[in-house]
Amino acid sequence: MRTQLLxxxxxxxxxxxxxxxxxxxxxxxxxxxxxxxxxxGMDGVWRALRQEGFTRLAARxxxxxxxxxxxEDLVAGAAAYVVNALEHPDLYRVMFDATVDLExxxxxxxxxxxLxxxxxxxxxxxxxxxxxxxxxxxxxxxTVCHGIVSLVVSRVASRRTLASGIPLLAAVIxxxxxxxxxxxxxxxxxxxxxxxxxxSTATASTSTR
Amino acid sequence: MRTQLLxxxxxxxxxxxxxxxxxxxxxxxxxxxxxxxxxxGMDGVWRALRQEGFTRLAARxxxxxxxxxxxEDLVAGAAAYVVNALEHPDLYRVMFDATVDLExxxxxxxxxxxLxxxxxxxxxxxxxxxxxxxxxxxxxxxTVCHGIVSLVVSRVASRRTLASGIPLLAAVIxxxxxxxxxxxxxxxxxxxxxxxxxxSTATASTSTR
DNA sequence: GAGCTTTCCATGGCAATGTGATGCCATAGA
DNA sequence: TCTATGGCATCACATTGCCATGGAAAGCTC
Numbered sequence: 001m002r003t004q005l006l007x008x009x010x011x012x013x014x015x016x017x018x019x020x021x022x023x024x025x026x027x028x029x030x031x032x033x034x035x036x037x038x039x040x041g042m043d044g045v046w047r048a049l050r051q052e053g054f055t056r057l058a059a060r061x062x063x064x065x066x067x068x069x070x071x072e073d074l075v076a077g078a079a080a081y082v083v084n085a086l087e088h089p090d091l092y093r094v095m096f097d098a099t100v101d102l103e104x105x106x107x108x109x110x111x112x113x114x115l116x117x118x119x120x121x122x123x124x125x126x127x128x129x130x131x132x133x134x135x136x137x138x139x140x141x142x143t144v145c146h147g148i149v150s151l152v153v154s155r156v157a158s159r160r161t162l163a164s165g166i167p168l169l170a171a172v173i174x175x176x177x178x179x180x181x182x183x184x185x186x187x188x189x190x191x192x193x194x195x196x197x198x199x200s201t202a203t204a205s206t207s208t209r
Numbered sequence: 210m211r212t213q214l215l216x217x218x219x220x221x222x223x224x225x226x227x228x229x230x231x232x233x234x235x236x237x238x239x240x241x242x243x244x245x246x247x248x249x250g251m252d253g254v255w256r257a258l259r260q261e262g263f264t265r266l267a268a269r270x271x272x273x274x275x276x277x278x279x280x281e282d283l284v285a286g287a288a289a290y291v292v293n294a295l296e297h298p299d300l301y302r303v304m305f306d307a308t309v310d311l312e313x314x315x316x317x318x319x320x321x322x323x324l325x326x327x328x329x330x331x332x333x334x335x336x337x338x339x340x341x342x343x344x345x346x347x348x349x350x351x352t353v354c355h356g357i358v359s360l361v362v363s364r365v366a367s368r369r370t371l372a373s374g375i376p377l378l379a380a381v382i383x384x385x386x387x388x389x390x391x392x393x394x395x396x397x398x399x400x401x402x403x404x405x406x407x408x409s410t411a412t413a414s415t416s417t418r
Numbered sequence: 419g420a421g422c423t424t425t426c427c428a429t430g431g432c433a434a435t436g437t438g439a440t441g442c443c444a445t446a447g448a
Numbered sequence: 449t450c451t452a453t454g455g456c457a458t459c460a461c462a463t464t465g466c467c468a469t470g471g472a473a474a475g476c477t478c
Binding site: 105 | 302306314345349352353354355356357360366370380381384
């Protein structure tokens, strides 16, 4: 029942229907009090949606095949973050709209953890300086991605702004010590996941989901 | 009357009181319909608040004394952007929360315009490559700042994350062609506006406002 | 100045919202 | 079979944004 309501809420969010206590239970044969039993109120519904969003994002990151090139790995994680946000823009907004609380933060940490692991690989593989802080690099990458995608999702910046991810990430990783030319190549490879939504039309119908 | 209501709304937002049609007019001696006359509804109030936020930001940027060093100028604009957001976090959230519409975009453009002017100065002054695109650099700087401040304001990242502005901006501007050492110096100088909230306690009481 | 129009906004009510008190009842444990 | 626990349906409430109505003031024409 709980998951049924949650999925229904996620679907309504995706389809841009207003999520209201009554509209949420309408047609499910269940009454409004059920929402209070399972979520403790509408706030709880939004919180659950937020967590669901982070969980889905973490799953997506986990499902990535890790390339041999650690820098490409790092950027691929960043790209997956961006793609996820673009595919579920409303969910993304919910995830960062309100002032998040601590349990949400844990889920967010998981996301950051993926990037940190890749950043450590970069250092261990000698791609960035030995004394560079991988966690800091991961945070910087995350910050950049969040900035880009946040502006695009809220339509302040056009979708073309996504392309700036390449020079930005290249600048950040190069600053951490990577060789400029190699870095550029790795970044472009890792960022490639962003290409399909711009170029191809069909052929992607057999993807996940 | 309109500005009185708008200022009242801004104050309520600042003081974290819920802004409601009735709470907005309560005590003003005016009725709810006045809000419809002046704003066309609560949506209009939020839109007006958004625009007010952009206007205030633009004024703040305009009031900056432009330093001789163009890179410092660029970064000072970025820092002012961040400081403004930190001083009025709720207003900042409103500015980017909803899907903004076109008239809001104009105001946002003004903000970007300030950075673009500074970026052009950087190119004309020979600080970045001649074939570098100043507008792109300005957008990148904006993106980075928005990413940082957005994470900090929504409490996803700690306030310490603000410090990453220096290496990030240095990386971005260096990538555009500036000399690394000089860039670092300019960025630190421009970013200095962020220092007070961390360090000093008094002595800043005679500042603006 | 009288009459007409227009603009502004106070009154009051409406539908929809989130919330919660009350109590029914199915299930499980004795 | 009796009972007790917990899930949830029913119903009522306060509050929300919105607006139809109408009154009052201001402007315009003659």
